[in-house]
Amino acid sequence: MADPTFEEIAAALYAGPPDAFVSSRKARADSVDDRELATRIRALRKPSVAAWVVNVFAQERAVPLGEALQLAAELREAQDDLDAPALAKLGRERRALTRRLADMAAELAGSRGERITPATRDAVEGSISAAFFAPAAASAVASGRLVRAIEASASNDDIRDAVAGEIPELEPAPQRPPDELQARRLRRDAERQLASAEKEHKAAERELATHDAALQELQTRATELAANVAELEAQLAKTRAEAERVGEELPQAKERRTEAAREADAAAGAVTRAQKALDKL
Structure with missing residues (x-):
């Protein structure tokens, strides 16, 4: 097994x-036999707490950090092709992702018993940002050998000074064929049309x-x-039938009433005559 390199030794110390x-x-x-290597190890500067947090995160959570940095590289290439609203949205998403990664790093450091001040x-979020x-800052953060935190405005010289050992170059993004930019534009337009159609739908x-x-x-x-x-029509039909029946019986009732009136008059005359006869006695 090959002896560890200076960068590997430094990374182990900076995550301890x-x-x-x-x-x-x-x-x-x-513990090393190489005097030159031993001298370089003794010359390592103690990392700041923020640098240590980033180093621990870079080594313990290399996969999510690597994916985020790769995404950042692709976004840097794509942002020249974005309009103002898309750039603003990209900026918000980048800040949200930076905060999430910084929170993950702080939680990881806290789980190791280190008190992380605001x-x-x-400073951790600034380094990730x-x-x-x-690209140089991304390489520095991914190395896990930060001596101090870095800022977005840091020059390449500042970044080199903030890292122990060599700064590895991130694997370059694959070269895209000339027509891929047009394909991305067409895809983005199609996605916008789809979103618009879905909204209208x-x-x-x-x-x-x-x-x-x-x-x-x-x-x-x-x-x-x-x-x-239907109920009212049924009631109306019933009422009409009743009215027709009453209309048919009404003449007969009138005749009976007239006959009864004659009989009543005759009876009244009889009463009057009988009274007069009685009065004469």
Whole structure:
């Protein structure tokens, strides 16, 4: 097995407990036979707490950090082709991702018993943010050998000074064929058209649902009114039949009443005559 390189030794020391850095550095230097390597190890500067947090995160969470940095590289290439609203959206998403990564790094460091102050957490976020803007900063953060935090405005010289050992170059993004930019534009336009069509479709479905509800309400009301009409028509037919029957019986009732009136008059005359006869006695 090959002996560890200076960069590998530095990465191991920079991810170890901050309080034990000096003693660990001495012990590691004393353990190597190469005098030049031992001298370089002893010359390693103790990392700041923020740098240590980034180093631990870079080594313990290399996969999510690597994916984020690769995405950042692709976004840097694509942003020249974006309009103002898209750039603003990209900026918001980049800041949100930076905050999430910084929170993950702070939680990881906290799980190791280190107290992370707000200032330290901001410095961690600043270093990750710098990695999103410059390839050299991305390489520095991914190395896991930061000595101090870096800023987005840091020059290449500042970045080199902030890293122990050589800064590895990130694997370059694959060269895209000349027509891929046009393909990306066409895809983005198609995605926008799809989003617009989906939005209009949802609006049309909401409008249709509104009309369906109104139609259902009218149909229910029409059914109720038809039932009322049928009931009223039945009642009207019954009333007409009753009126016809009464109309047919009315002449007979009038005749009977007239006959009864004659009989009543005759009876009254008889009473009057009988009274007069009685009065004469």
